Amino acid sequence: MVKKTARPPFDMAAEDFRSLGHGLVDRIADFLERIPHNPAAHGLTPEEARARLGQGGLPETGAAPGDLLERAADLIMTGCRINGHPRSWGYVIGTPAPLAMLGDFLAAAVNPNLAAWSSAPVPSEIEAQAVRWIAELLGYPANCGGILTSGGNMANFIGLLAARRARADWDIRSKGLAPAAGKMRIYATRETHTWLEKGADIVGLGTDAIRWVETDGDLRMDPRDLRARIAADRVAGEKPFLLVGSAGTVSTGAVDPLPELAAIARENGLWFHVDGCYGAPAIADPGAPADMQGLREADSLAVDAHKWLFVPLEAGCALVRDREGLRETFKFAPPYYHFGGKAGDTVNYHEYGPQNSRGFRALKVWLTLQAAGREGYRKVISGNLEQSRIMYAALGADPEIETATQSLSIATFRFVPKTLDPAKDGERLNALNAALLTRIQTGGEAFLSNAIIEGQFYLRACITNFRTTEADVRALPEIVVRVGREVAAGMGGNGP
Numbered sequence: 001m002v003k004k005t006a007r008p009p010f011d012m013a014a015e016d017f018r019s020l021g022h023g024l025v026d027r028i029a030d031f032l033e034r035i036p037h038n039p040a041a042h043g044l045t046p047e048e049a050r051a052r053l054g055q056g057g058l059p060e061t062g063a064a065p066g067d068l069l070e071r072a073a074d075l076i077m078t079g080c081r082i083n084g085h086p087r088s089w090g091y092v093i094g095t096p097a098p099l100a101m102l103g104d105f106l107a108a109a110v111n112p113n114l115a116a117w118s119s120a121p122v123p124s125e126i127e128a129q130a131v132r133w134i135a136e137l138l139g140y141p142a143n144c145g146g147i148l149t150s151g152g153n154m155a156n157f158i159g160l161l162a163a164r165r166a167r168a169d170w171d172i173r174s175k176g177l178a179p180a181a182g183k184m185r186i187y188a189t190r191e192t193h194t195w196l197e198k199g200a201d202i203v204g205l206g207t208d209a210i211r212w213v214e215t216d217g218d219l220r221m222d223p224r225d226l227r228a229r230i231a232a233d234r235v236a237g238e239k240p241f242l243l244v245g246s247a248g249t250v251s252t253g254a255v256d257p258l259p260e261l262a263a264i265a266r267e268n269g270l271w272f273h274v275d276g277c278y279g280a281p282a283i284a285d286p287g288a289p290a291d292m293q294g295l296r297e298a299d300s301l302a303v304d305a306h307k308w309l310f311v312p313l314e315a316g317c318a319l320v321r322d323r324e325g326l327r328e329t330f331k332f333a334p335p336y337y338h339f340g341g342k343a344g345d346t347v348n349y350h351e352y353g354p355q356n357s358r359g360f361r362a363l364k365v366w367l368t369l370q371a372a373g374r375e376g377y378r379k380v381i382s383g384n385l386e387q388s389r390i391m392y393a394a395l396g397a398d399p400e401i402e403t404a405t406q407s408l409s410i411a412t413f414r415f416v417p418k419t420l421d422p423a424k425d426g427e428r429l430n431a432l433n434a435a436l437l438t439r440i441q442t443g444g445e446a447f448l449s450n451a452i453i454e455g456q457f458y459l460r461a462c463i464t465n466f467r468t469t470e471a472d473v474r475a476l477p478e479i480v481v482r483v484g485r486e487v488a489a490g491m492g493g494n495g496p
């Protein structure tokens with residue numbers, strides 16, 4: 001008798017794959033269709049989340065794939081914030097485009113490794129084209145060097161590393177920081193995202209290398225203070241090497257005076273890096289702040305495709321004006337790699353960033369860019385900018401809401417019941433608004449986050465969302481006041 005060979009547990013018969021896949025796609029299509037009618041978030045305690053999973057150890061034997069997929073869908077569709085919800089306005093989270101979801105599925109099925117061009121010729125060219133298109137969308141030189149990353153932090157780290165190598169007047173890649181240890185200086189404002197502190201730490205400069213430049217009343221970098229700090233550091237024998245500007249800060253969407261910062265960087269021989277992770281795509285809107293234009297002068301630029309370019313996590317992009325300089329930042333030629341290909345002509349991506357093996361995140365980016373086109377992005381991004389202005393005006397028209405800032409697509413505001421006076425009751429208002437935020441986040445009607453402005457706690461709505469409608473933004477004041485009153489009542493009317 002012929003013994004039937006068992007399939008390894010990882011493989012699947014084509015007919016099983018087909019039926020499970022169709023079932024899953026149907027389930028996801030229903031999920032997407034129902035998103036506007038379901039909560040924007042499913043707030044769970046750690047105990048609740050763990051109870052749903054059960055705390056058993058690694059199963060000794062395998063389970064049926066269909067059951068596993070069903071359970072996974074049940075668990076995750078009701079187990080987190082729903083970033084595709086039309087009222088998902090917390091942090092900076094882009095709505096994921098359904099086409100890109102399918103792209104990710106396809107990418108995983110073929111599973112190319114984009115470390116080396118020769119392993120993945122067409123996928124590598126797709127990444128190169130996607131990077132070039134992002135540069136074109138932003139008006140950055142299309143012949144720049146660039147690479148897709150896991151997200152904004154990684155894209156910014158690449159800018160930091162490229163700057164460090166380019167501006168050190170010794171071979172920093174082999175000698176390390178020693179020749180100028182404790183002297184290399186970075187200039188940025190405290191509104192910069194924490195990637196900068198993480199990066200300064202990781203690359204060995206230390207966070208004390210960062211000079212925190214003053215901001216103006218709109219939380220934008222003050223160029224006069226910047227000039228003064230650079231000059232003082234030079235006199236003290238320090239080595240200024242990097243200026244970081246923001247094309248939309250994470251808290252309030254402030255755009256630094258980028259053209260002036262570019263000029264100061266040039267005059268002083270500093271590398272100019274722009275963090276455009278959140279805001280850079282706003283440049284597609286003809287009405288965007290004029291200062292955005294300065295991002296085109298940056299030596300390096302970070303932008304997140306998983307924010308305002310509407311690609312699902314994870315996808316960021318680092319662009320570096322000097323393409324060969326980017327390669328010089330990361331290139332090693334190990335004896336165990338013989339990939340061939342002509343340098344400067346084809347791209348071995350392991351030479352352009354910190355990763356070696358790399359997945360095909362480029363596919364979802366490439367598909368989404370084409371499905372929308374420049375026109376699609378311009379329309380949705382302009383719409384989000386306008387929605388934020390409408391939201392801000394509607395919030396400001398309510399006597400129990402105090403508005404604070406509005407820039408790009410971010411509005412900040414707080415609930416101020418008639419019984420509290422902002423001049424005297426700052427602490428109570430902070431506690432009340434923090435509790436209100438938690439209630440809104442767990443309630444599921446909308447998802448907001450917060451900003452701290454001049455020490456005060458504000459609610460914050462950031463619209464990077466192609467599903468948001470004008471009716472959605474106009475609904476926010478009523479939600480804030482209704483839930484705010486409930487929270488205040490629970491705290492004894494005035495807060496704690």
Ligand SMILES: Cc1ncc(COP(=O)(O)O)c(C=O)c1O
Pocket residue numbers: 091092150151152153154156193195248249250275276277278279304316
């Ligand atoms: C301005 C800015 N820079 C960097 C980041 C970090 O991006 P990521 O979370 O993709 O690493 C963010 C995230 O919100 C951001 O808003």
